[in-house]
Amino acid sequence: MKLTKSYLKKVIKEELKNLSEEGEEQGAAPQPKLKGDVEKISKVMEKLPQLQRLFGLINTEDELSQVLDNLISGVAGAKIISPQLLKKVLMRKAASASDLKGE
Secondary structure, eight states: OOOOHHHHHHHHHHHHHHHHHHHHHTTOOOOTTHHHHHHHHHHHHHTOHHHHHHHHHOOSHHHHHHHHHHHHHHHTTOTTOOHHHHHHHHHHHHHTGGGOTTO
16 A cells, blocks of 8 residues: 555644644643644645655555654643544544545
8 A cells, every 4th residue: 555645744634633623622721822733733744845755755554653653752742642532533544544545
């Protein structure tokens, strides 16, 4: 299964947005800059052509797993992200992965 960089960027943006929304739904105190933070991350990702190129090189399950490990560890410091929330989001994404190329 070959992953495209545009799909990975889309998934990352959606997950960042979903994590911020789900944290608010679970009773966490709303953080006014959270959605702005997601926008900032998205803009930075778009401005880094080397990152976009590297996403395009991911083409194995092992590589995808390692990239997701890095992303997860990057957001693990957020107070609203619990293991249960992370599992819920990842399970939902896995269930809706039918729009991947190569399937």
